[in-house]
Amino acid sequence: MRRTLALYTGFFAQSLKARMAYKADFFGEIVASVLATAAGIVFVLMLFHRVPDLLGWQRAEVFLIYGLSLIPFGLFNVISVNLYEFADRYIIEGRFDRLLLRPMPTLAQLLMEKSRLTAIGEVIVGIVVAAWASVDLGLAWGVADFAWTAVLVVSGAVIYTAVFTILSCLSFFFEDRIGVGAPVWNLIMFGRFPVPIFGPWIGAVLSWVVPFAFVSFYPATHFLDKTGYRTLCYLTPVVAIGIAVVALAFWRIGVRSYRSTGS
Amino acid sequence: MPTESAPAIRVRDLEKVFRVFRRRVGLGGAIRDLVHRRYEPLRAVAGVSFEVGEGEMVGLIGPNGAGKSTTLKMLTGILVPSGGEIESAGFVPHRQRVDYVRHIGAVFGQRTQLWWDLAVIESFHLLGKIYGVDEKTLAERIEQLDGILAIGELLHTPVRKLSLGQRMRCDLAASLLHMPRVLFLDEPTIGLDIVAKDGIRSFLRDINREFNTTAIITTHDLRDIEELCERILIIDHGSLLFDGPLDAIKSAHAAETHLVLDLLSPPTGAIDAIGGEGVHWEQQGPLRYRATFDRRAIRPPDLARAALAELDVADLAIPEPSIERIIGRIYRESGARRGGTDG
Amino acid sequence: MSAFVAFVRAGFLRLLAYRLRYVTGILTYTIHVSVYYFIWRAVFAHAGTDATLRGFRLEEITTYVALGWVVRSFHFNNIDREIAALVQEGHITSYLARPVHLLTAMTGLGAGESLFRITAFTGPISLVIVGLFPVRGPEDALAFVLFLVSAVLSFLVLTYLNFLIGLVAFVTRSTAGIISAKNYAMQLLSGLLMPLAFFPDWLREASAWLPFRHVSHTPVALYLGRFDGAAAWQALGWQVLWTAALLALSVGAWRYFARRLVVQGG
Missing domain, CATH: 3.30.70 (Alpha-Beta Plaits)
Incomplete structure (x- = not known):
């Protein structure tokens, strides 16, 4: 574990160094990532400028869910670059061979090898929005609340990573990419709002199929004065561990069927 | 030429069957392919057996698509065999991959193991961390490898800016940082000029002599085999056609x-x-x-x-002469003797 | 003209290779529309579906948002990225030697792409949307004709905007940030996410002086018949004016940068 951490630091430092070589690009991308997140926030702001609540959910409540979803989302974006490039760079171009030649778990190497540091912008926006919403709600934060937020952030990042790892596993079996990632990626949007507004069907999908509702909606109810979510709220880490186990199982099956046909 | 001691590599009835996806034609076909895919089995390696002794250097040759690379990929733990057994350096590669690859080095000629955008020395340091080689030992090894491969002035260059020959030298060095017991070299001299080829060959001889490193080499260049190996394995259509001393290739080479x-x-x-x-x-x-x-x-x-x-x-x-002609001649002269299984 | 047709053909053909992407594209767009549909449905939950908010009934907002995505499914292109890549990789100089104007080539590629999208993408998405969401038909036949004209114009407005943004690569090395900034500003200001009527007043007034509204709002509002009589023609007139202005700007900007390229070298 310590070796893995040292290694991650090594890779991270290399990524940072490589990125800082083109400073303009680096800051341009931070701006882009902040803007991408800001557009969604501006939408919610403008919406609440005209309407008092969303099916009983107040502005501050929506923003708390929204902001808390951005923190794990940003962390996930830092480590996930290679998951999207997995089919092209690793399977089609055959780079997966070299991961198999090194004495480390392949998935860990994949996630480590490249980082999108600029996604830190999303983490910062998330913290700002969540903090602002929490002030608006008049929340008094105790140690347990901070601890729960840490659980939420880690679980959320694990859920995102696990879902997209499972999708990447498809590349082991199908060489041509039809881009299943994009629609699932867009499902993330649902998870940033109070899930009940999307009705029972979408709610069920977001809870039990692609569990993005567990990234921030359910765990965020810890801070909100809402009834009916207590169990689901504290189920968050269990869901995260569950989907991580499923993802690792899929990954193992994928690696066993790896054909190394790339050129 | 299996030695008295336990062999470094033992392969028995090794098989690899790929399912090959047969595409249908046209747009309608593409849509039908989405729903139902048609596959055909392809036996890339069809029952290969051989042993390699500790410290031996063996040439694995055969025409393109004969199954050499597939065999090598199974030996390195990249591919999972469909049948048969492999034991290498005391491990079953695909089952004990993480522990096994600690003891092997691999160079796949066309693909670098290094990180494209990083300076060579930074790649070496990352590899040092991955293989758990401490800083001091790593520095010593790099110095030692520089002595034979003359990579000193390349260390601070990003890999993408190296020439093919330079990159190959660095790749070889990278594969040796953790002092592997077995080396797998796939076309280690491909695309290099004569001087670079000579350098790599003499380096491999030195390594073998000094550390008793076992090596399997695939190549299209017969000089590689002649200068490095005492024994050759010829593989074609997934089967081992010949397993014997280098003399065979020398005489075939001369006769052609x-x-x-x-x-x-x-x-x-x-x-x-x-x-x-x-x-x-x-x-x-x-x-x-x-x-x-x-x-x-x-x-x-x-x-x-x-x-x-x-x-x-x-x-x-x-x-x-082309390797295909030589193989054809050896095959004819050996009377289709199948190596390994009867040896 | 024949050069333009050649580029249209090329734009059409190069998408054929990615045709399977559109299967998942349909899903992606459906998800987008769903998110906003459900949010608006929640907004109307108390008032009831027959209530009006800022002049819109739920059915109209649903149509407004869904139709915005349908129009986008037709006119979307990545010409900004393509031009930026041409500039960054130095291939842009080849357009100095060619007898084809860069804008003709890019508009042609975009048109070919749109022609492909309208069959492979817009058609199926429209069917899915009509099947899943409570959208309404056009106000009347004239409204529908005006919508079609305006949708074609929206392609030109978007293409020229993308063209201009792509040329920014001549000024800065990194364009990813600017292109994303444009995309997000456009999503919001074009009315794709929310009818302009819901904007804060100052932003609504500002948006009247920006070209973005002609990418989504104008065609959709024409379809819904939100303009009275002459106002419809006026809205279309503004869109034509913006199209012409952006065309002139694109030609001028390219002439400027092309000249600079000749003087300073690649």
């Missing part, structure tokens, strides 16, 4: 010598007479002729001199 002549005017007499018995002439173009002969019986300069005296020669060349 060519002399190619470009003439200024057509030969006046019968060209077949030139060089006498043992020289087989073929016309390959309006004014191009090729002689095939055994260089152990007829010295190439003698034949060239005879040709120059008789013919109006514009140009002459002695090309290297």
Whole structure:
């Protein structure tokens, strides 16, 4: 574990160094990532400028869910670059061979090898929005609340990573990419709002199929004065561990069927 | 040439079957492919057995698509075999991958193991961390490898800016940082010039002599085999055709010598007479002729001199024979003896 | 003209290779529309579906948002990225030597792409949307004709905007940030996410002086018949004006950068 951490630091430092070589690009991308997140926030702001609540959910409540979803989302974006490039760079171009030649778990190497540091912008926006919403709600934060937020952030990042790892596993079996990632990626949007507004069907999908509702909606109810979510709220880490186990199982099956046909 | 001690690598009835996806044609076909895919089995490796002793260097040769790379990928733990057994350096590669690859080094000629955008030395440090080589030992090894491979001045260059030869030297060094017991080299000299090839070959000989490193080498360059290996394995259509000493390849190589002549005017007499018995002439173009002969019986300069005296020669060349021809000849001469299984 | 047709053909053909992407594209767009549909449905939950908010009934907002995505499914292109890549990789100089104007080539590629999208993408998405969401038909036949004209114009407005943004690569090395900034500003300001009527007043007034509204709002509002009589023609007139202005700007900007390229070299 310590070796893995040292290694991650090594890779991270290399990524940072490589990125800082083109400073303009680096800051341009931070701006882009902040803007991408800001557009969604501006939408919610403008919406609440005209309407008092969303099916009983107040502005501050929506923003708390929204902001808390951005923190794990940003962390996930830092480590996930290679998951999207997995089919092209690793399977089609055959780079997966070299991961198999090194004495480390392949998935860990994949996630480590490249980082999108600029996604830190999303983490910062998330913290700002969540903090602002929490002030608006008049929340008094105790140690347990901070601890729960840490659980939420880690679980959320694990859920995102696990879902997209499972999708990447498809590349082991199908060489041509039809881009299943994009629609699932867009499902993330649902998870940033109070899930009940999307009705029972979408709610069920977001809870039990692609569990993005567990990234921030359910765990965020810890801070909100809402009834009916207590169990689901504290189920968050269990869901995260569950989907991580499923993802690792899929990954193992994928690696066993790896054909190394790339050129 | 299995040694007395336990072999470094033992392969028994190794098999790899791929399911090959057969695409349908047209847009309708593409949509039907989405719903139902048609597959055909392809036996890339069809029951191969051999052993390699500790410290042995073995050449694995065969035409393109014969199953060499697939075999090598199973030996390195990249591919999971469909059948048979592998034991290498005391491990079952695909089952104990993480522990196993700590003890092996691999160089796949066309693909670098290094990080494209990083300076070589930074790649080395990351590899040091991955393999758990401490900083001090790593520095010593790099210095040692620099001594033989002369990579010192390349260390601070990003990998993408290296020439192919330079990159190959760095890749070789990278594969040796953790002092592997077994080396797998896939086309280690491909695309290099003569000087670079010589450098790599002498380096591999040194490593083998000094550390008793076992190595399996696949190559299309017969010189690699002649200079490095005492034993060859020939593989074709997924099966082992030959397992034996290098002499076989040397004699096949000698027996397949060519002399190619470009003439200024057509030969006046019968060209077949030139060089006498043992020289087989073929016309390959309006004014191009090729002689095939055994260089152990007829010295190439003698034949060239005879040709120059008789013919109006514009140009002459002695090309290297292709590996496919050599393999064909060894196969014929060995009487289709199957190596390994009966040895 | 024949050069333009050649580029249209090329734009059409190069998408054929990615045709399977559109299967998942349909899903992606459906998800987008769903998110906003459900949010608006929640907004109307108390008032009831027959209530009006800022002049819109739920059915109209649903149509407004869904139709915005349908129009986008037709006119979307990545010409900004393509031009930026041409500039960064130095291939842009080849357009100095060619007899084809860069804008003709890019508009042609975009048009070919849109022609492909309208069959492979817009058609199926429209069917899915009509099947899943309570959208309404056009106000009347004239409204529908005006919508079609305006949708074609929206392609030109978007293409020229993308063209101009792509040329920014001549000024800065990194364009990813600017292109994303444009994309997000456009999503919001074009009315793709929310009818302009819901904007804060100052932003709504500002948006009247920006070209973005002609990418989504104008065609959709024409379809819904939100303009009275002459106002419809006026809205279309503004869109034509913006199209012409952006065309002139694109030609001018390219002439400027092309000249600079000749003087300074690549």
